[in-house]
Amino acid sequence: MLCTVLAAAGCGSKSGGGQAEIRFIWWGNDDRAKVTNEAVKLFESRNPDIKVSTSFQNFQNYFEKLSTEIAGGNAPDVIQMDYRYLNEYAGRNVLLDLTPYVGKEIRTADWNQGFIGSGKLNGKQVAMPLAQNATTIVYDPKLFTAAGVPEPTIGWTWADYKQIAGKIQASTGGKIAGSTDFGGTEDVFETWLRQRGKALYQDGKLGYTKDDLKAFWQLSKDFRDAQATTPAELVTTLNAGAEQTPMGKKLSASEHSYDSLYGGYNTVRPDELKLGPYPSDSKEALGSYRKPSQLISASARTKNKDAAVKLIDFLLNDQEAGKILGANRGLPANLKIREAVAQNLSGANKVIFEYQKSVDAKLGDAPAAPPKGDGTIYKLMQRKHEEVVFGKKTIDQALDEFWRDAEEALK
């Protein structure tokens, strides 16, 4: 606490006059760092009175570092934010209310107005969506061809997926799994739930029943029983960056993911992979939605509000910044910039844009941001599923424990 006081005193001495210094942090990998730093440099050259220092982490460590920094009174000024953590932070009043700036300093004329709402909580604009992404199956088309099975298209079902993945796995003699085990990943579960007309959360409570999760875990078990998915030891590698996943390590032929992560996959497996739609047992619903892949917020305690807001607007709405950033974080939120980027596509950006175009008609609107405690439940699902996969618990045991801890986390 003494440290907090000291740090606050240290920060307090610097205000007004001359150069403004702000700190901007995000999660991502090297390819994202390259374009982000380039955009920030452009911002600095346009605003010589503002100095921006940047740093980044992988997703796994990002929020641990962020919470420690904020608690220590050393909050960054501009913060890349995740949909899942929005309530966690905004609900604790650490994010600046951007409402007075929206439509003014932060331009929104060229935006899909509905999408702006994904950064709103209780009527306050606590974040602005940076870009749009959607869930996808990333796959290795060569392995599909070699096994003589069709590539993912809209209309394929979970049963199709299991059969196809099984054939691929058999065709490689079991060396490469047909799919990456999806049972512990809340994002997949959410997509699957939405295909059934349900949602992860309803009014701040779990939006599904025990039977739903049981059926989902059973589906994942069916894949394992059919020799159509990754072995247990690989389940634990899923929360690392794209390059660490079974797909990135060439140990799986298809993997659940987000299209905005394609850049990461593409650095380790250049031009080898494609993006396809999720399998679904419903003709109408694909389950994927226009998700804010990342949002951007300012700290409520920033000493340089104007500079922070200026940087946010620049990253969201500047044409040249948009060109530099491309689709690295997903489809740009500003529709004019999205169009401009679409004119001149190559490499990873092209794959991402084409995928979103192919599923656009099927994409739903984003649900309300998950409640506080979702970050905990996300990990809980992974852990309980791990215990099932390693044979430490039966599905029913894991389910009971999951339920108890999940309800506790939402309290």
Next chain:
Amino acid sequence: MALAQRRSQGVAYLFLGPWLLGAIGLTVAPMVVSLYLSFTDYDLFNEPRWVGVDNYAKLFGDDPRYLHSVGVTLRYVAWSVPLKLVLALAVALLLNSLRGKGQAFFRSAFYAPSLLGASVGLALAWRAIFDTWVDTPDHALVTIVLLSAWQFGAPMVIFLAGLQQIPRDLFDAAAVDGAGWWRRLWSITLPMLSPVLFFNLVLETIHAFQAFTQAFVVSGGRGGPADSTLFYTLYLYERGFTEFRMGYASAMAWVLLVAIALITAVLFRTSRYWVFYGDER
């Protein structure tokens, strides 16, 4: 006389000053604050709210994962400490029998892994070496025990210093009486070394209870797979910094502190039965 004494005390405090400031500002004050926080609901960002002993009650009454982390930690301590001490002693005995330049070289060589200590890089290398082991629940803890045992350098150097303090004539006399290597080890080396052994045991036990970095890196910060490496400190960190329950985490920290103090006290009690200081009858 009184003045001179007071003056010399003043000087003593002057010299103590820098340490005292650090100890109070960086250790005592945060500890007192954390004791207070352990009786509150505190989410890092908003004012702490007093909840009495709720956190402590929940630890023991309503948190199976907490008890699991205690089990993992006890298992780790029970395996890693004896293994490390035996290794350290064995290598120290070996080095002690070498004389001259060779000893200096090997002493440094065996000490090297400990210099790397709790380094993240080393744990990452370990992760890469035991790739599939760390990804299965039954073996993950073993790899961390091995990593810790491998870093036996610090107790080894202390053992070596202790061994060199044992008077040669004791061994010579025993050899004349026909005592073999084992007999000398058991009846001379170990009793003469017992204060050093005790020191190492206490130190390593305390360290082992607080192990964090290796488990954090090897398990990717999650204590996985399937909670098999969920060390006490790791769970504390998760509760405090990823779930924003700093009051709860503070309670955990205090329980750990008290537990370590108790265990150390027990070790000291038993020491009178097996530690030989050479000046007693």
